[in-house]
Amino acid sequence: DAGVIQSPRHEVTEMGQEVTLRCKPISGHNSLFWYRQTMMRGLELLIYFNNNVPIDDSGMPEDRFSAKMPNASFSTLKIQPSEPRDSAVYFCASSKEGATPYEQYFGPGTRLTVT
């Protein structure tokens, strides 16, 4: 299996622009997670989906952030408008509900820089 695929790997954009991050989970996994990693705050869970349905979006920082999962093999995280404080590494992870132990498989991340 190719693992979790994220694109782009690096994104540099100007403040105010829209940013869309993409994720393809591992085939057969039915849970998908979006995380943000910064030096200041560590690894933060933004939102997770189960069977394509958003279950918990309490970690989404504000309305500028939105996430969708239109089907089992694709998810997007959108920031509109972007701000410099959104600069971080964004990870997508997928897992199989009910697996023991419950292992999350992480993608390589998207490094976002907002200038």
Added chain:
Amino acid sequence: GEDVEQSLFLSVREGDSSVINCTYTDSSSTYLYWYKQEPGAGLQLLTYIFSNMDMKQDQRLTVLLNKKDKHLSLRIADTQTGDSAIYFCAASGGSYIPTFGRGTSLIVHP
């Protein structure tokens, strides 16, 4: 909710043992995990322990769990420069979604 704490940095000499410590708050946590993040990569599961175990050994890795104190540790024997990475402790309970600590940066110097 669950809170997982770990120190941010650990520096060791090559060949020595490394011990990374972690505490968690939810006594109902059933699985405790250690993930490893190498530079420029995502997290990868390194090892895990079920809450009814006290110790788990896997080659150079030893995981110790003290349920009473809600304390988890990861010992890496004969630490090598390739072990330099960020190590994340995580705990999961009834919700099965793990809560991650902030990660401990392990620096191995010659």
